[in-house]
Amino acid sequence: MTVSLHNERKTNPMNAPTPLHPALADLDGFSVEIDAARERADIILGRPPMNVISMPQRDQLRKVFEALDEDDRVRVIVLRAIGENFSSGGYIKGFLEASPEHVSRLAWNIAAPARCTKPVIVANRGYAFGVGFEISLACDFRIVSETCQYALPEQKLGQIPGSGGSARLQKMVGITRTKDIVMRSKRISGRQAYDWGVATECVPDAELEAATDRLVDELRGFSPIAQRTAKKLLNDTEDSTLAIAIELEGHCYSRLRQSDDFREGVEAFHAKRAPKFSGR
Structure with a gap:
């Protein structure tokens, strides 16, 4: 049975309501679903068509990853999105409105999938720009559809990636390719990302969910x-x-x-x- 965790409450086997973990209530721009039978939790970006990630959402995403890491029902975590695009990036005006102290925590929040002790899979289709790319890079497995486009376009704003994007990418593809992507705000396709070792698997768009499901079930078979x-x-x-x-x-x-x-x-x-x- 799948339990959707938005603002409602879950029930225990005796039908006595128990409060959700505070991190899983009043979520901004995304939802969480737990399928206890499959030992799987899905974090679903839900602000289509572009799934822009707000400043408060970044901190909430960190807290949700931490909560799911402690949830005994969950073996594997999947990060995915509603619609044709994973995420076009962050809410741009939010950077001007946020305090320097808040901005300094962005990389820590987006690194939550890497700190999580459980396997984390991200399913990318369409745009995965800016923070959408950065949080994907922090996951363990990147399953991409052939429609996927990765980019770190911060140079167009007079800025650089601020949530670990350039650092993680350089570890994967080297300084030459990273400079080409970061300093030219260059896009790379899902197929190219796979060829370069950034993506774990590249599949036709219609097969993205099935490929993600297969990997979840495979990982559940290990210790x-x-x-x-x-x-x-x-x-x-x-x-x-x-x-x-x-x-x-x-x-x-x-x-x-x-x-x-x-x-x-x-x-x-x-x-x-x-x-x-x-x-x-």
């Missing part, structure tokens, strides 16, 4: 503790030397060696059956 460990290890060693990365990998491997899930995985392998992981 939760192994997934959490792999994500943190890869994030933490992105800037490290090879020697340090190998050392940390060894420590993580050793800790997982003691887990129930590793024992279950080994026993299932030898018994030629599907493992039943518990996350411990």
Whole structure:
């Protein structure tokens, strides 16, 4: 059963109403749906046709990612949007209205998918500009349709990306391509993003939802503790030397060696059956 979390209240099995987590109430420009049967939560941008992201929305998105990270019903988080465009970017006037202190927190808010311990998938179609591109870059998996266009157009406003876009992109595609995209406000297609290693998968537009569903189900088949460990290890060693990365990998491997899930995985392998992981 899918539970939609907007401003309403959810009920427990005894039909006694329980209040939603404060982070999931009065959401600005997006909604949250939890499908407990599929261990999936969807964060859905809902301000079509362009799904412009407001200043308050950025902070709410961070809080929702943090809340879902603590929700035992959820194994995988999906970020997607209503309509033909993922997001054309942020509300431009909001930058002039926001305080310098508020603006300084933008990158922290948009990095929430990367800090989340659970796998985060983003489904991109149409425009994914500015903060729409930046929050997509902070996710673990980017499934794009052939209509997708990525861009960091801040140079046209006399500004630079401010929520981690240029930094994350440079790690993925190198300084030459990043300068071309950032300094010329150049768009790249979904297919090009896939060829460059920015996108995980590029599919026809009509297949975007099905491709996202397949990846959700695939990720649910793995051990939760192994997934959490792999994500943190890869994030933490992105800037490290090879020697340090190998050392940390060894420590993580050793800790997982003691887990129930590793024992279950080994026993299932030898018994030629599907493992039943518990996350411990």
